[in-house]
Amino acid sequence: SSSAVRVTIKEDCKPLLLSNEQLTTLMNDMDAAIRNGLAKDTNPSSIVKCYVTYVQDLPNGTERGKFLALDLGGTNFRVLLIELGENNYFHMDSEIFKVPAHIQTGKGTELFDHIAKCLAEFVKKHNLDNKKALPLGFTFSFPLRQVGLTKGYLNSWTKGFNCSGVVDEDVVRLLKEAIKRRKDVEIDVCGILNDTTGTLMSCAWKNPNTKIGVIVGTGCNACYVEKVENAELFDGDKTKPYVIVNTEWGAFGDDGKLDAVRTKYDRQIDEDSLNPGQQRFEKMISGMYMGEIVRLAIVDLANQNKLFEGRLSEQMKTKGAFGTSYVSDIEGDKANYKETLKVLNEMGINDPSLVDCANVRYICECVSRRSAHLVSAGLAVLLNKMDEKSVTIGVDGSVYRFHPYFHKLMVEKTKQLTKSDIKFDMMLSEDGSGRGAALVAAVAVRDELPSMTNGFSAK
Numbered sequence: 523s524s525s526a527v528r529v530t531i532k533e534d535c536k537p538l539l540l541s542n543e544q545l546t547t548l549m550n551d552m553d554a555a556i557r558n559g560l561a562k563d564t565n566p567s568s569i570v571k572c573y574v575t576y577v578q579d580l581p582n583g584t585e586r587g588k589f590l591a592l593d594l595g596g597t598n599f600r601v602l603l604i605e606l607g608e609n610n611y612f613h614m615d616s617e618i619f620k621v622p623a624h625i626q627t628g629k630g631t632e633l634f635d636h637i638a639k640c641l642a643e644f645v646k647k648h649n650l651d652n653k654k655a656l657p658l659g660f661t662f663s664f665p666l667r668q669v670g671l672t673k674g675y676l677n678s679w680t681k682g683f684n685c686s687g688v689v690d691e692d693v694v695r696l697l698k699e700a701i702k703r704r705k706d707v708e709i710d711v712c713g714i715l716n717d718t719t720g721t722l723m724s725c726a727w728k729n730p731n732t733k734i735g736v737i738v739g740t741g742c743n744a745c746y747v748e749k750v751e752n753a754e755l756f757d758g759d760k761t762k763p764y765v766i767v768n769t770e771w772g773a774f775g776d777d778g779k780l781d782a783v784r785t786k787y788d789r790q791i792d793e794d795s796l797n798p799g800q801q802r803f804e805k806m807i808s809g810m811y812m813g814e815i816v817r818l819a820i821v822d823l824a825n826q827n828k829l830f831e832g833r834l835s836e837q838m839k840t841k842g843a844f845g846t847s848y849v850s851d852i853e854g855d856k857a858n859y860k861e862t863l864k865v866l867n868e869m870g871i872n873d874p875s876l877v878d879c880a881n882v883r884y885i886c887e888c889v890s891r892r893s894a895h896l897v898s899a900g901l902a903v904l905l906n907k908m909d910e911k912s913v914t915i916g917v918d919g920s921v922y923r924f925h926p927y928f929h930k931l932m933v934e935k936t937k938q939l940t941k942s943d944i945k946f947d948m949m950l951s952e953d954g955s956g957r958g959a960a961l962v963a964a965v966a967v968r969d970e971l972p973s974m975t976n977g978f979s980a981k
């Protein structure tokens with residue numbers, strides 16, 4: 523129990539606790555940043571870019587056929603085959619392919635050749651009838667400046683990717699060229715989207731009330747349904763009332779707006795990352811960093827003799843060795859610190875005391891709670907801005923999915939920070955990035971028959 527937590531540790535962890543007052547300040551800044559992102563004049567200098575996705579139509583259940591999907595942008599790269607049929611029939615086959623580290627940070631053309639190769643292997647393995655080009659949706663979860671559903675320029679790499687020759691290029695063109703170079707498959711790229719959009723679409727397929735998609739996985743990001751008139755950079759069909767906006771809120775704070783709440787651990791994470799100075803909000807939240815924040819705190823406190831009698835293992839001193847899944851394991855412990863002891867053993871800490879266990883758990887709780895509260899603040903900004911009275915939020919990502927309290931923490935805090943007349947619910951949007959890509963492709967194909975289109979329903 524927390525009574526065993528050393529008073530000094532509680533004191534040391536205080537900077538990780540955020541009051542509602544601090545969260546409200548942050549929300550005001552986030553709201554301003556989003557409005558700056560949406561407006562034509564302020565977008566170029568805005569930290570939160572609010573990219574227009576060109577997705578204006580929800581799935582309506584009439585989509586039929588087989589669709590391919592690619593999912594790039596997190597821990598795994600996947601190729602998927604999705605079949606949509608009568609009565610919400612849904613079938614999916616997928617395969618995970620590795621993107622070796624040297625390709626993640628190598629040449630862009632090599633990355634796209636690798637993707638095309640995996641795609642061709644998948645198509646052959648599944649004996650897909652390839653006389654006619656197969657429709658494909660591409661989930662590409664990096665900041666993308668879109669000018670249409672099938673045209674988008676990479677703004678910057680995030681989350682461990684850093685391939686040369688891709689920034690400011692049209693990613694769909696790079697994919698098409700790589701497919702063409704192979705000469706062995708015919709693919710029709712029907713849409714490019716972010717995993718947040720996929721999550722929203724996939725949730726909307728089941729629940730038409732869905733208006734926000736959020737990811738707490740490797741990275742953290744959210745999209746929402748905005749009025750076309752507010753999305754000043756939108757250059758598509760203005761007869762439809764709504765368009766999905768990909769906020770790319772992970773970059774919030776890159777102008778210093780988070781400095782008051784960032785800790786020394788956050789500054790160190792940032793300095794040691796592939797993209798220093800960038801994605802500061804994301805770095806306080808997502809799975810790529812959460813375990814590392816905990817590790818930095820543990821090392822710092824052990825060095826002050828406040829943990830493990832000052833003894834540290836080599837593993838514990840190793841960057842990246844404390845995975846975010848450990849945070850879930852430790853907090854999932856019931857009473858006797860069984861999981862905590864197991865984790866600490868795996869980290870080379872052999873005989874921690876029960877007080878050590880309580881302290882390590884407390885550190886995990888502070889870091890994961892802060893993460894959930896920061897996401898909640900962002901969600902409350904979107905809910906208050908949209909001002910729709912009832913909203914379903916589709917959520918995906920391993921942190922949300924596997925952390926034992928994340929959902930509860932998010933619902934609780936979002937409620938506290940949202941206008942009292944707004945009702946919302948949060949649901950896991952299973953496999954949004956794969957399913958959503960197929961749905962975007964399916965809706966694009968569906969809408970070639972104009973009589974079947976239906977935009978987001980108005981209030």
Ligand SMILES: Nc1ncnc2c1ncn2[C@@H]1O[C@H](COP(=O)(O)OP(=O)(O)OP(=O)(O)O)[C@@H](O)[C@H]1O
Nearest residue numbers: 595596597739740741809810846847850919920924
């Ligand atoms: N049990 C767990 N509890 C909490 N976090 C976890 C758990 N398992 C994995 N993670 C973290 O989740 C992250 C991977 O998230 P996810 O599986 O959603 O990937 P992703 O879809 O590739 O991410 P993104 O959509 O942000 O690109 C990793 O950083 C990992 O540390």
